[in-house]
Structures are given as structure tokens and as C-alpha cells.
Amino acid sequence: MSSFKSYGKVDEHDQMLHQTQIKTRKRIIIISLSSIILVAVVLAAVFGILNNSRDHNSQQDGSSVLATSVKAICDVTLYKESCYSSLSSVVNSSAGEVKPEELLRLSIQVALEEVSSVVNRYFSSDSGGHNGHFQGLNNDGRAKEALDNCRELLDLGVDHLNNSLSSVDSSSLFDTFDDLQTWLSAAGTYQQTCTEGLDEEKESLKLNATNYLKNSTEFTSNSLAIITWMKKAAAMTVSRRRRLLSSSFPEWVSSKDRKLLGSKEESNIVVAKDGSGKYKTISEALKHVPEKSSKRTVIYVKRGVYYENVRVEKNKWNVMMIGDGMNATIVSGSLNFVDGTPTFSSATFAVFGKNFIARDMGFRNTAGPQKHQAVALMTTGDEAVYYRCQIDAFQDTLYAHSNRQFYRECNIFGTVDFIFGNSAVVIQNCNIFPKLPMLGQQNTITAQGKTDPNMNTGISIQNCKISGFGNLSSVQTYLGRPWKDYSTTVFIRSKMEALINPNGWLPWVGNSAPDTIYYAEFQNYGPGASTANRVKWKGLRAISSKQASKFTVKTFLGGQRWIPASSAPFQSDL
Numbered sequence: 001m002s003s004f005k006s007y008g009k010v011d012e013h014d015q016m017l018h019q020t021q022i023k024t025r026k027r028i029i030i031i032s033l034s035s036i037i038l039v040a041v042v043l044a045a046v047f048g049i050l051n052n053s054r055d056h057n058s059q060q061d062g063s064s065v066l067a068t069s070v071k072a073i074c075d076v077t078l079y080k081e082s083c084y085s086s087l088s089s090v091v092n093s094s095a096g097e098v099k100p101e102e103l104l105r106l107s108i109q110v111a112l113e114e115v116s117s118v119v120n121r122y123f124s125s126d127s128g129g130h131n132g133h134f135q136g137l138n139n140d141g142r143a144k145e146a147l148d149n150c151r152e153l154l155d156l157g158v159d160h161l162n163n164s165l166s167s168v169d170s171s172s173l174f175d176t177f178d179d180l181q182t183w184l185s186a187a188g189t190y191q192q193t194c195t196e197g198l199d200e201e202k203e204s205l206k207l208n209a210t211n212y213l214k215n216s217t218e219f220t221s222n223s224l225a226i227i228t229w230m231k232k233a234a235a236m237t238v239s240r241r242r243r244l245l246s247s248s249f250p251e252w253v254s255s256k257d258r259k260l261l262g263s264k265e266e267s268n269i270v271v272a273k274d275g276s277g278k279y280k281t282i283s284e285a286l287k288h289v290p291e292k293s294s295k296r297t298v299i300y301v302k303r304g305v306y307y308e309n310v311r312v313e314k315n316k317w318n319v320m321m322i323g324d325g326m327n328a329t330i331v332s333g334s335l336n337f338v339d340g341t342p343t344f345s346s347a348t349f350a351v352f353g354k355n356f357i358a359r360d361m362g363f364r365n366t367a368g369p370q371k372h373q374a375v376a377l378m379t380t381g382d383e384a385v386y387y388r389c390q391i392d393a394f395q396d397t398l399y400a401h402s403n404r405q406f407y408r409e410c411n412i413f414g415t416v417d418f419i420f421g422n423s424a425v426v427i428q429n430c431n432i433f434p435k436l437p438m439l440g441q442q443n444t445i446t447a448q449g450k451t452d453p454n455m456n457t458g459i460s461i462q463n464c465k466i467s468g469f470g471n472l473s474s475v476q477t478y479l480g481r482p483w484k485d486y487s488t489t490v491f492i493r494s495k496m497e498a499l500i501n502p503n504g505w506l507p508w509v510g511n512s513a514p515d516t517i518y519y520a521e522f523q524n525y526g527p528g529a530s531t532a533n534r535v536k537w538k539g540l541r542a543i544s545s546k547q548a549s550k551f552t553v554k555t556f557l558g559g560q561r562w563i564p565a566s567s568a569p570f571q572s573d574l
Helices: 015-023 037-047 062-073 080-087 100-123 129-133 140-170 174-198 202-214 215-238 257-261 282-286 545-551 553-557
Strands: 267-270 297-301 304-305 309-314 319-322 328-331 349-351 358-360 363-367 377-379 384-387 390-392 399-402 404-408 411-414 417-423 424-429 431-434 443-448 456-464 475-480 489-494 518-522
Touching: 015 411, 015 553, 062 100, 080 100, 100 140, 100 174, 100 215, 129 456, 140 174, 140 202, 174 202, 174 417, 202 215, 282 297, 282 309, 304 443, 349 404, 377 489, 404 456, 404 553, 411 417, 431 443, 443 456, 443 545, 456 545, 456 553, 475 489, 475 518, 518 545, 545 553
Parallel strands: 267 297, 297 319, 304 328, 309 349, 319 358, 328 363, 349 377, 358 384, 363 390, 377 399, 384 404, 390 411, 399 417, 404 424, 411 431, 417 443, 424 456, 443 475, 456 489, 489 518
Antiparallel strands: none
16 A cells, blocks of 8 residues: 555354255245335245245236346345346346346356456456557566456456355355355455556556456446345344354364364474475475365474565465464565565465464565555465464555454554455454654554445454554554545454554545444553544444444354364454
8 A cells, every 4th residue: 555645455054944945945926126025035035935825817927027036136236237237138038036046146157257258358368468458568567467466366256256156056045145245245355456456556557457347346246235135134034043163173174183283293394494394485385285175284384584475375275384483483575566566466475275374473574664565464365364473564564355364462563554455354362563654654553445335344453452663752643544435444442552643543535534434443441542532434433332243253254163273262252
């Protein structure tokens, strides 16, 4: 993020419900445009509660029923016209009634096909996309790298849409609401990040990419809106009992792995600079991790400073990396925006593979404040856990890019927007250290990038301590600023030292913030926690304990299902 300017940046059913779903054929009744009847239609499809009989004499013409069904679903989206036109063109007109889950599946399929088409037409090296559709690059290496980032990001979007489509086809929607909302939110984030990276280079590049991605962005948003509506409708009308797994391990952790977790002596791979391990670099060790493995691979990285830029690729699943301590095992790099690297690819340590765990590690970017955007740690892989880690840089230190993430007992250092991104992230029992920025800069701890109201994303900082690193008496430090229109950030029961400006929050531009943001402070304490003189924004609100609980590990992340595999302690609720 550039300095102070607007730049781009299984649950189970109750047994009775199972039996009901098996015995009852799911049907959709003729509906009006009213939201009450729409709720009934969605629930009828998801939970199979409609009566299987109906007077055939009262049926409407099939095409009329089809139009009504499609319009009812599309009425919950942000882009109603594109939703209606795209679905109407792919629904079988002879089908008559169409179940909402089928419309959801078709909506995801339309988005998937559109993103894939955009990649092939405009961003594929095979199609000459860089030269044919993005003119004037010449020898602009950073702009070309931003386009390469776009291709990688859109490929990730395709992966997430594919996962969503497969989940709809193979599972009960009831079991996968949270996953679908997460993956579709991430698919939208990838497309947004593509255009933001181009905006860092040239506005003309961003305009081209925005135009190319218009349909795919809207189709993805439509799918997200539909699943979000179904999830909300279910929560309003169906009482269900969640099986909490606070003391259990996910299915992908075997009994043998459970014994190994947390034990560097039992690691699969050892990395050591002094040659005492099998590999001298982390990057080399990662090449030998099995692809898409359902079993945990434990990598023990012995003490030392590893000067390398590390990527845990998207096909490296279930990697656990253990060091000798956050100040003993350190991964260090210095890539940065000023010297020619786009923000997204400047990370010293980047995680794309799902179910990644790091413990007792340090990640730093030493570029310094004068180099502006310089990321120490970037994570986009789903269900990532960082325990007792140190993340240290200046501007844009921790890029919590997308999907679900959890940080516990970590130290996080930075200056401008140093915790940013559009993931669903809980940062719990951590130390947050603003430090001295460049002359004339102000510190902002967070910059959350939610662009769509249906995304289940945000930054939740719980039970943390915020204190200055060094003498910050001449520096204004704020809790954050709203990067995007639906920016969502909450501070819960955290200690704030006096360095926090009484206004609390800083505008991104101008002197206010969009009314659509969601900023909250709940039961924080310390000399910087007083809300008496906070900015008077509509989006900055006082919340109850019930509202605050929506941003906890259990509710916000569904973390009781996957965090225990990390062996990290966690507080599931308030």
C-alpha cells in the first residue's frame, strides 16, 4: 500500500433433519417478489421442507415459473441484471421449476467459465495477452510482474470456484455454507487484487483489467450473494445443534500426526544452514514436500537467519514448519515496491497451500520505511495457523490476503497499514508494535480490504497488547483506516497504550469514511482505549457482547474444526 494515498491494494445435521431430507423430495413453489416468500423458496430447496404434492391445475407455464425462480434468486444479488441474464441463458427452459441450489450451481459455473475465459484471452502467455491487450509496457519489469501476478491470482480464483462447484455437486449445502462463503469471497478477492496490483503501476492497466474482469467479478459476487442469503435464511428459521470439536483434530490429521505435532525431533524434513540437516534452505526442502498430501509434513528449521524468499506453493498442503524460536529461526528478505517489486510479490514468506502451520519462526522484510510496501508475511492459503511467530517490517508487514487465518502469541511490528488484506483473520493474544515510520508519516495498524458486503472477511484483534516500539512521541498512531468500502475491523478486550491517537481511526481519503464500513471497539482497556473522542463515523459503532462474539474463533473462523491441529492454544469465544 502506498503511503497515505488511495492505491490498489463438518458441521453435522440433526439426525431428524437428515431423515427428513432423505424422505422428502425438494420442491419450489411459485413465488412472488416478496422477501418472505423468497425465504420460503430458498429454505424449501436447502432443507426439503416443502410438501411434495400440489394441484397440477394451478401450475403456471414452465417458462413463467422459470423466470420467477431466476428473478427471485437474482433479487438477493448486487448485480441483478447480470445475474438474470447469465442464468436465464444457461437454465434449461423446458425444466419449469428450478431449485435454488441448482441456480447456485449454475451461477458458480457461469463465474468459473467467465474467469477461465478471461485468463485465456487476456492474461495467458500462450495467447500473447501481455503484448496484445496491455500496451506500452516496453521494459517496465514491475508492470510485467504485476500482470504475471494477475495470471496467478486469477488461476487461484479458478481453483476456488472449482472447489465451490465441486462442493455444491457433492455435498449437502447445509454442511458447506461456511466453506462456500469463504471460497467465493476469496475468488472475488483474487480478482480485486489483480486490478489493485495494476493500479500500483499504471491507471490505464487497471482500467483495462477492470473492463476485462467486469463480468467475472459480477458473476462471482452474485454466487456469493446467493449462498450468503441461503445461509442467513437457514439461520433465521432452522434450529440446529453444532457439534463443537474443541478437543478434536480434523479428519486430515492422522493419529500418528497428532503425536508428531509440536515435536521437531520427529520431523519429516530438517533444514539447517550449517549442513547438519538434509537441506540448507527452506525453499529446497519445500520442493520435496508431497503434492496435495492429506498427511502432515513437518519441517524443522534449525536456528539461523535464512536469506531467501520462500513460497509454500498452492499444491503443498498440510505443511507444518517449526523453528527454534521467533528470534532464533528467521526468514529474511528485502523485496519492496520502490525497487521494482509489486506489493503482492514482495513477501519474504508467502503461503498459498492450505492447512499451513508455522510455530516458533520469525519472518521479516528489511527493506526499511523508505522503500514503502515491503511485506514480511503473506498468506492466502485457507486455514493457516501461526503460533509464537514474529512478523517484522515497516509498511504492509502482514498481508492477511484471503481465506481463513489464525495468529496466536505472535509479535507483529510495522508502521503504515501493517496488518492488511481481505481474509477472515483472528489475531489473538499477540503483541502489536507500531514503530518509527518515515518523517511525516503516520502509523496505521490495520487496513482491511472488504469490497463486497456478502464477504465473510474482516480483521479481529482479540486480547492483544498494542504498545510502541521505540520513541513514538512525535508520531500519530491510529488503529486503522478503511481501505475499501466495506472495511471490517474490530478490537476486542485488548490493551492499548497511550500512543493511540484519541480519534482512534484515520480516513483513507478526505475527512470521513464510507457509511458501509464496520469498525468496532469492545471492552478494550489502557490509556489509549478511551472512545470518548473517537471519530464520529456512522460505520464506527458500539457493539454488544453478542455482536462481538461474531468475531471470535468459533463464530468468525469455525476454528474449532481446524485450529487444534496446530497444537496452538486458542480461546474459542469471548
